[in-house]
Amino acid sequence: MSKIVVSKLVASNVLISTSSISKIRKLWYTSKNLLIIRPKFPNDYYTGWFSFQAAELVKNKAVAEGWNITDLQMNDANRNKVTQTINVGSYDFILHYDHGGDFVMCGQNNNQFENAIDNLNVDLLVGKAASTVSCDTATGLGPLAVANGTRAYLGYHEPHWVFFACTNQFTEAANAANYALLEGKTFQEAYNIAIVKHTEMYNQILAGNDVPAAAAMMGNRDCLTLLGDPTAKATGKHSTLDLLHAKTP
Amino acid sequence: MTKQIAIDEVNEWIKTIPVAKRTQVVAAVGTKSFTAEEIVKEIEADTEYGKNLVKMISKVRMDLTKKKEP
Numbered sequence: 001m002s003k004i005v006v007s008k009l010v011a012s013n014v015l016i017s018t019s020s021i022s023k024i025r026k027l028w029y030t031s032k033n034l035l036i037i038r039p040k041f042p043n044d045y046y047t048g049w050f051s052f053q054a055a056e057l058v059k060n061k062a063v064a065e066g067w068n069i070t071d072l073q074m075n076d077a078n079r080n081k082v083t084q085t086i087n088v089g090s091y092d093f094i095l096h097y098d099h100g101g102d103f104v105m106c107g108q109n110n111n112q113f114e115n116a117i118d119n120l121n122v123d124l125l126v127g128k129a130a131s132t133v134s135c136d137t138a139t140g141l142g143p144l145a146v147a148n149g150t151r152a153y154l155g156y157h158e159p160h161w162v163f164f165a166c167t168n169q170f171t172e173a174a175n176a177a178n179y180a181l182l183e184g185k186t187f188q189e190a191y192n193i194a195i196v197k198h199t200e201m202y203n204q205i206l207a208g209n210d211v212p213a214a215a216a217m218m219g220n221r222d223c224l225t226l227l228g229d230p231t232a233k234a235t236g237k238h239s240t241l242d243l244l245h246a247k248t249p
Numbered sequence: 250m251t252k253q254i255a256i257d258e259v260n261e262w263i264k265t266i267p268v269a270k271r272t273q274v275v276a277a278v279g280t281k282s283f284t285a286e287e288i289v290k291e292i293e294a295d296t297e298y299g300k301n302l303v304k305m306i307s308k309v310r311m312d313l314t315k316k317k318e319p
Contacts, residue, residue, distance in 0.1 A: 045274055045282040099279055113280075135279045159301055161278045206309070209265065211258050212288065215305035216276070218312070 031236040032067040034182075035085060037096045037116055039077045039108035047098055050162045051133060054171045055097035058178050065182045067093075078109035082116045086124045092236035093129045095178060100134030100155070103141045117141070125150040129234040131181060133174045135159045138225035145227075152187040152228035154178075154194075160220055163213035169201040173217060177224070181234040188230035195221060252292060255306040259289050 036059055040052040052073075062069050070085055077098070086094070099106040099113070107116025117124055122141065126149040130142075138155035145153050154177055162170045176197035180190035198221030206214040263271060263285045274282045278298055283291065291299035 044280060045277040046279065050277065159278045159298065161276060161305075163276045165275060206313075210262065211306060211309055212262055212276070212302065215302065215309045216278075218308055219301070219305035222308070 027240040028237055029240060031090070031092055031238060032065070033089065033091045033236065034062050034067045034069045034093045034095060034234075035089070035091045036062075036069065036071045036073075037077045037082060037094070037098065037105065037107065038071070038073055039098045039106065039116075040074050041108060041113075042111055045164070046162060049164055050167060050170065051097040051174075054133065054174055055095070057171065058095060058097075058175055058182070061175075061179050062182050065184075067182060075108050075110060077107045077116055079107055079114050079116055079121075082107055083121060083124060090236075091128055093131070093181065093234035094125060096130070096132035096134060098132075098134055100132060100137040100141075100160075102136050102139045103144065105132055105134060105137060105141065119144055122148055122150075125153075127151065129153075129181070129187070129232055131155070131178055131234075133160065133178075138223070138227060142225065142227045150228060152226070152230070152232035154181075154187060154191065154224070154226055156220065156223045157225045158219065158223035160223075161216035163205075163210070163216055165210060166201075166205050166213045166217070169205055169213075169217065170220075173198045173201045173220065184233060184235055186231050186233055187226055187228070191224065191226040191230075194224055198224070251307045252295075252303050254310065255303040256289060256292050258306050258310075259285075259292065259302075263289070 138157035177194035
């Protein structure tokens, strides 16, 4: 008796699967899981006076847009914790505000610099969207990440400057793309918005005759780089089949 | 030439900063931070950041020239 029931159930499942599979495939859901990595070093002007606070504003925006957020701050932004957090969670979007190098997004451990993500663990970004406000990463780490399967990547391919008489303008410019991404815009749209915002801030600073700061704003604009799929969004897009296949812990 | 223009530009800018504030940090890039006077020194010494500044200031000059064209 039980064998018959099981057989019927299996047959029924097969029928559902074959008849509805194409419909189910077309059903998508989005996810909004964000990881913020934002060190802040003692006696460090870039993180202390600019990037940490800029990331706070982005976090506020993410809250308003309904994202689930993990915020690794200061010494929590160490390599081990970043690795563990990404491996355990299912993040769609990785946001980094700190120092960077050609192949490094910096992190912080015991108030010392530590590579949070570099060429040796760039696989952490596979399948994810990434954006970093830091120096140089779009030269090496960004292309490597995209070659390894990061959906899209925004970063700067030269040093990222800040002039503190214009911190608000530098913050607005640096955050513009990330605000757009958190709103669900594509990377191309976010990049375009950021270019316009940098230009707006450049003109504003120049009107105040602060040529070095204006030059830095223009420099930042001109080295902002979009890599990967320009139509990608920071949000995750998943087939409902993923849910059916999902394993419960 | 462009280096000298950049130095002149920064020196003009420094004049707009109160003397007492000229030894305070005004800018940062990466882990480096600079007072206004240190920015001039970076340019004069042709450091990586100094060269970067010269390039950026030159672009502003070009942009301003373009804007002035009828």
